[in-house]
Amino acid sequence: MSFPWAEHYTPKHPAMQWIDEKLPLPRLVYNAIGAGYPVPRNLNYFWNFGVLAGLALVIQIVTGVIMAMHYGANTLVAFGTVEQTMRDVNAGWLMRYAHANGASFFFIVVYLHIFRGLFYGSYKAPREMVWLLGLVIFLLMMATAFMGYVLPWGQMSYWGAKVITGLFGAIPVVGEPIQTWLLGGFAPGNASLNRFFSLHFLLPFVIAGVIILHIWALHIPGSSNPTGVEVKGPQDTVPFHPYYTAKDGFGVGVFLILFSILLFFAPNYLGHPDNYIEANPLSTPAHIVPEWYFWPFYAILRAFTVDFFFIPAKLLGVLAMFASILLLFFLPWLDTSPVRSGNYRPTFKKFWWILIADVLVLGYCGGAPAEEPYVMISQIASAYYFAHFLIILPLISRFERPLPLPGSITESVLNRHNIKGEQDALPGMGADPQPSNAG
C-alpha cells in the first residue's frame, strides 16, 4: 500500500517503459523502497536497524557461499578445511572472520531492532503481522546460527550440538527418537555434521523469503514512528528515497566501521577459544557456553534446578527457554494500551528499562559458570522476565495514565524544534489525545 499522495512511477527512458509494460519490476522497487513509498518524517536512528539486519544477511550469504567453496562437511576433514581456509585460501581468513563476526553483528542489530519495536509499540495494531513474521525470522536465525557454529567441528561445536539436540531429548516419550533423528545417530557424528551443513545452507534463503513477507506486511500500514501517532496527511511523510536511503546509508557507514574494527583488530574477541580445539567426544570442556547471543536464553534454561510436581527440572528448563520466545508471539495481545510509543507511557517506560537491565543480567549469568550466585540471580531474572510480559505489562496497560499525545507527527516535530505559529497553517492538526486509529 501507499498513501494517496505517494509519487507515481513514470518511466522516462524508452527501455524502462518497455520493461514496465511487460514486467513492472522497476515499479515494484520504486513503490517499495524508492520515492513511491512515503515514510513518517520523524524517524530517529533506531529505525536504521531493519536495513542493517538486511545488510548483515547479505554479508552472511555472500561470505557463507564463499566459505562453502572451501569447506569439507566430514568429521575427518572439517576442522582441517577451516584451518586451510584460514591459511591457504586467498583472503580466506577474511571470509572466515567476516562470516563468524557477521553472525554476531547480525544478532546485535536484530536485538536493537527488537527492543526498538518493544519500546515504540511497533508490534501493536495494525502491525501485529510484521511482529509475528519478525519473530519467525528470529527463530530461523537462531537455528541457522546454531548449525553454522557446529560446522568447524571444534570442541564447542561438538558439545553445543550435543547439548542443543539434548534439549529435544527432554520431551517426554517422543524426545529421544527426535534427538536420534536430528543427529542421525546416538551422538553427534558425521551424519549430524553433514545434515547441519545442508540445512545451514538452506535456512538463510528461507530467512530471505520471510523477510520479503516481513517488508510486505510492513508496507501495508506503513512504518511506525517515535510518536506512535499514525500518519494523517502528506505533511507527515517524506519519500523513502532519497531521504531515508541517505539516512540509512549513514547508518550503514557506521555499522561497517564498527564491523571492520572488530573484524580486523579483535576477530576472536566474541568467540570461544575452546573452538580452536578439535572435537573430542570423550572430553567435555570444563566450562561450555554457547555464543554470546544465546546467553539470556541459556540462563533461563539453567535456572530450573528442582523438579516441580511430576515435571523434571530438565524439561521445565527446556519449556521455559522456548516459552521465553514463544511468549513474544502473544505480545500484541498482552499489551492492551491504545498508546503505542513508550515516550508517552511513563510507567511503561520505567519497566521497559528494567526489562532491558533484566535481559542484560540474564545474558551475563548465561555466560557465567553454573554455580552460585549466578544460578540464583538467573532464577530471579528469569522469573522477572516472565512476570514482565505476563503480569506487569497487562496491568500497566490497564492502570497507566499516558501523557498527552501530539496532534500529529508534524506537530511533534515542530514542538521539538520550538517552532510555533506554523501549526495553524498546516491542515489536519487538531489536538487529539489518542491516535484515532489505534487498537
Place this chain on the structure above:
Amino acid sequence: MASVEHTDSQGLSGEGGVRRRDFINIAAVSFAGVGAVAVVIPLVDQMNPSADVLALASTEVDLSAIQPGQAIKTTFRSQPLFVRHLTEKEIAEADKVDAGGLRDPQTLEERTVDGKKQWLVTMGVCTHLGCVPLGAGEGENKGEFGGYFCPCHGSHYDTAARIRKGPAPKNLEVPKFSFTSDTAILVG
C-alpha cells in the same frame, strides 16, 4: 449454480442427497493425501540413523590393569564408557545411602553384577544434556559425593554414579554387559 442442479437432475444424487461426484471428490483428495504422506515418510526417515550407524559392535574391556580407586574412559557406540574399580571405602559409602530417598532410587547391587560389586560400568553421558562428567581421570573434580561431576550444568553423582544434586534426572546409565573372564567384560 444452474449447472449443479442440472447434474443432479441427471440422476447422480444418491441416498440422503449425497452425490456420486461428492464421493469422487473425497476419494481423489484422500488419495492425494495418502500419496503426499508416502512421499514425506522417506524424506523424513532418511535422517534416522543409517545402516552403518546402526551396525554397532560390542566393546571388550580388559580390567586387569585397573587398580582399586582407578577408572578408565573408553568408547561404546561412539559415546564414552566409564569402567571404575571401586575401593572398599567407596562401596561402603554407596551402601550407606538410603536408596529409597534418591531421585532415581537404585542400590549399588542393582547397578553391578553379582559378586563383582567393585566393578562399576556406566555410560559417561550425563543424563541431563549429555556432557561427559569429570571424575574418571586422575585429579579430576569428583563432585560433592565422590563420584562424578558434570561441568556443563553442575550435576553431582555419587560413588555408585547415582544422581545426587543438580539438574540431571537419572543415574548414569548402566549398559548391558557381562564378564567373559575374571578380568574382562563384554559391553553390548
